[in-house]
Amino acid sequence: MTAADGRTAAPLWAEVLPEGAARVRPLAGKMIADVVAAVRDAVPAYRRPLTGKFREVLVGGVEMAVMQCFRFVEDPGASRAEWLEVFRYAGRVEFLEGRTMDSLQTAVRVGARAVWRHIGRAGQDLGMSADDLLTLAEAVFAYVDDICVVAVSGYTEAQAQASGSYERKRRQLLKLVLDQVGQPQQTADLAAAVQWTLPDTVSVVVLEYRADHLRLPPPALGKDVLVDLESADPCLLIPDPPVGRALDVAAGALERALGGRVAALGPAVPLAEAHRSRVLARRGLALSQRRVLSASPLLRCDRHLGVLLRYADERLGVHLAARVREVLAPLTAKQRERASATLHAWLRTRGDVKGTAEALGVHPQTVRYRLGQLESLLGEMLADPEQRFLMEVTANAWLSVER
16 A cells, blocks of 8 residues: 555655654553544444454554554564554454444544544654654555555455355345255245245246346346346346236336346246246247247236247147148148138137128128138038147147248
8 A cells, every 4th residue: 555655654654753653652552542432432333332343343453553653663664464454354344244334434534633633742742843744644644544445445345245145145046946956945045045035926037148238237126036147048036026007017117127128027926936937938038039929128928828838839839730731731822821811810719700800801701701611621620629729729830921
């Protein structure tokens, strides 16, 4: 650590007070007591009994700061290793004890003023000139700045480690829930460690992977939402998602929070079945990317369950649709398009001729004529409920118009 002009505080001090160190050293005890009292009076967070770890850090830190001053004056080349370690440790403890960085910095500044009162009076008693006193003040506050920088470094180091550990545990919890790799008790213990209340139901949000995703600002989602945006398969887990109109509102807020990230929201499922919500969200996102489902920043899978079912096993769907495709294959392209559109609309309206006509924009008699043709092509398949169901759920595989 260096003073503003590049010189370390200790040599700077040694320049102006080398012969007076021995005369000032006896003031150390009173100086330490005054610094501790001033800090406790000025900083509310330090107004507590001087016991245990608190006493070790506050009193021990002040003692180290004062006594090291004299050591540096007597030997400017003295090792700083222990000094650095003590104040870095003090900063770490401040964070772990729950005190703020502002409290830490205020304590150091207040301590510096208390030290200066003693050193300044000693300098005057030694007959130091005004210029030397000014240089002495510069040395004192440069030294204190060194202390503050080191302590803050320890504080932020502990803060970063705690934050990193906390976030790692949350990502680990998300993995346990989604991959079903942990026992229920293991999941419960890890949830308790990160203060996450186990919900009854969850929804999984799968996000489109982007090469620049680590440079995007993190979404503001609240501590209840488990987040993994660092992996190649980014996702979120939302506990106890709302239903009905409340879900519409929540989905809108989520879309805004994602800030343009393309995502799919899986349906709500019991916590133990979170993986099912992720499977459906992944499928929905893939179908949206293929334009099977209309693209949107946040795809709501609960609104497309029929399509998700039809695409659950595309090879099986193609196999089941083979009979319809074979029947329609000999037709011309125009006939095939008309026949498949009529069949699809008729299936969706549950055999309602009028509804089919309205869907197609034709006369009901035209629908009856086309159905007659389909009956001659498909035979008893139209009369068999199971076959009608299979034709409806595999429509994507036999519709002549590209979807």
